[in-house]
Amino acid sequence: xxxxxxxxxxxxxxxxxxxxxxxxxxxxxxxxxxxxxxxxxxxxxxxxxxxxxxxxxxxxxxxxxxxxxxxxxxxxxxxxxxxxxxxxxxxxxxxxxxxxxxxxxxxxxx
Amino acid sequence: xxxxxxxxxxxxxxxxxxxxxxxxxxxxxxxxxxxxxxxxxxxxxxxxxxxxxxxxxxxxxxxxxxxxxxxxxxxxxxxxxxxxxxxxxxxxxxxxxxxxxxxxxxxxxx
Numbered sequence: 001x002x003x004x005x006x007x008x009x010x011x012x013x014x015x016x017x018x019x020x021x022x023x024x025x026x027x028x029x030x031x032x033x034x035x036x037x038x039x040x041x042x043x044x045x046x047x048x049x050x051x052x053x054x055x056x057x058x059x060x061x062x063x064x065x066x067x068x069x070x071x072x073x074x075x076x077x078x079x080x081x082x083x084x085x086x087x088x089x090x091x092x093x094x095x096x097x098x099x100x101x102x103x104x105x106x107x108x109x110x
Numbered sequence: 111x112x113x114x115x116x117x118x119x120x121x122x123x124x125x126x127x128x129x130x131x132x133x134x135x136x137x138x139x140x141x142x143x144x145x146x147x148x149x150x151x152x153x154x155x156x157x158x159x160x161x162x163x164x165x166x167x168x169x170x171x172x173x174x175x176x177x178x179x180x181x182x183x184x185x186x187x188x189x190x191x192x193x194x195x196x197x198x199x200x201x202x203x204x205x206x207x208x209x210x211x212x213x214x215x216x217x218x219x220x
Contacts, residue, residue: 009150036209043114044153044200044211086152094206096141096160099169102152 002027004089006101013077014109021072021104023061023087032090033063033070034098039083047072047085049095057081077108112137114203116212123191123219131186131215133201141204142184143168144176146197147214153200159184191219 003026013019025031035047048056050063050070061072070087087101114135123129135142143158145168155168159178173195175187184203188195196219201212 006152043213046208049207094204095209096143096204096206097158098143098153098155098202098204098209100145100153102150 002031002089002091002099004087004099004101006085006087006104008104009102010105010107012107012109015079016076019074019077019081019106019108021085021087021106023070023072023101025068025070025087025089027068027089027091029091030093032093032095033061034088034090034095035059035061035070035072036086036088036100037083038086044086046095077106079108079110082106082108112210114201114210114212116199116201116215118215119213120216121218123217125192125219126190129188129191129217131188131199131201131217133184133186133203133212134182135184135203135210136182137203137205137210138181139203139205139210140181142178143202143204143209144174144184144186145200145202146170147200148197156186156199188217191217193219195219 005024033050036044037047038044088098140161144156145153157176159165199215202209
């Protein structure tokens with residue numbers, strides 16, 4: 001069975017500082033990896049998926065199959081980045097059957 | 111506008127009183143699912159449906175039922191709610207590339 005681990009429940013950084021949210025996964029095949037974000041009192045929304053190789057709101061994530069990681073990075077954090085971030089895995093290569101990590105609450109301090 | 115609509119947004123009920131949380135999508139997706147979100151545990155899948163009349167258990171199905179009589183609707187049924195079902199519930203509707211989430215239903219069982 002697949003598993004997603006986000007080791008940090010809480011992460012605080014100052015505005016303008018780099019930020020990295022960690023995500024590790026276990027799955028025997030080739031998974032599809034996603035990052036979802038939930039701003040305060042809003043629904044979850046897709047931030048990025050690894051196969052599209054996009055940079056959304058300045059965030060990037062690289063899939064490292066050797067380390068089974070999909071860390072989310074941004075070089076200069078903004079206060080509006082404060083939110084709950086979830087890493088998710090889909091074994092089927094689509095956006096269905098998602099397994100989520102426990103989430104990391106990011107707070108960007110002024 | 112593409113959306114997933116859940117009702118109600120908030121619900122307080124008593125142990126054992128049957129309730130239904132509705133979910134509707136307007137994107138003609140075949141795949142729909144229900145998750146519960148609990149602090150420190152992230153999102154866990156309750157049930158999913160790959161098409162009309164096709165449903166299956168997720169990771170935490172105990173105490174829940176679902177039905178999929180038409181493509182756009184996927185209600186979650188708690189026949190005899192218990193306090194351990196107090197949680198935040200999300201419905202999702204998925205294409206092959208993205209899962210779209212409802213606004214959430216905060217359920218309290220007393």
